Amino acid sequence: MVGNVASVMAELEPEDFYLLSGLEQGMRFSEWVQREKLPEYADMTAEEVDYRIDRCADRELIERKTIQYxxxxxxxxxxxCLALRTFSERGTIEGMGASLGVGKESDVYEVQSYEPMALKFHREGYTEFRKVDKEREYTADRNHVSWFYTARKAAEREHEVLSELYPDVSVPGPSTRTATRS
Known part of the structure; x- marks a missing residue:
């Protein structure tokens, strides 16, 4: 839940984000990233990766599996955490506010920013959207699709549509300062 993450952010060190970013890079190729590949993806020593794995796992930012590898x-x-850090580094948001709504596909929060703003976290695949990868045009032709990729593509598509419609149609105005994770 995003509210829990906002409080964890203050405990994280820059190297924790290196590990999280390394996992994100590795997940482009596989749902589970092999332990042996993490030093390369995170640009860290094996010992540093071990320490960061423990810190991130304790905060429930990563999951571990040991079947096959x-x-x-x-x-x-x-x-x-990665998205919030990106927003913070770009100066897009300064802090998290109250929850505005939680649904099946997204969580929406008020944020402290240079102007009144809401931040939407896409959650496709988080609950019962197990067939979403076959139904969406941006994931239908891919063999391996992580839920994060699906959520990211949904967010990009929504931003694109809102940008086309606003202000001619009564829809929320999309920010020009996005922080889509890559």
Whole structure:
């Protein structure tokens, strides 16, 4: 949940974000990133990766599996931390506010910013959207699609549509300062 992540952000060190970013890079190729590949993806030593894995796992930002090999992946909370850090570094937001709405596909929060703004976290695949990858045009032709990729593509598509419609149609005005994770 995003509200929980906002409080964890203050505890994280820059190297924790290197690990989270490394996992994000590795997840482009596989749902679970092999432990042996993390030093390369995160640009860290094996010992530093071990320490950061423990810190991030304790905060429920990553998950571990040991079937066939030792592998890790981001949780939605870990991905949220990366997005919030990107927004913060770009000066787009200064802090999190109250929840405005929580639904099946997204969570929406008020944020402290240079102007009144809401921040939407897409959650496609988080609950019962198990067939969404076959139904969406941007994921239908891919063999491996992580839920994060699906959520990211949904957010990009929504921003694109809102940008086309606003201000001619009564829709929320999209920010020009986006922080889509790559």
């Amino acid at each position: 030792e592998g890790y992946r981001l949780t939605f909370e870990g991905y949220d």
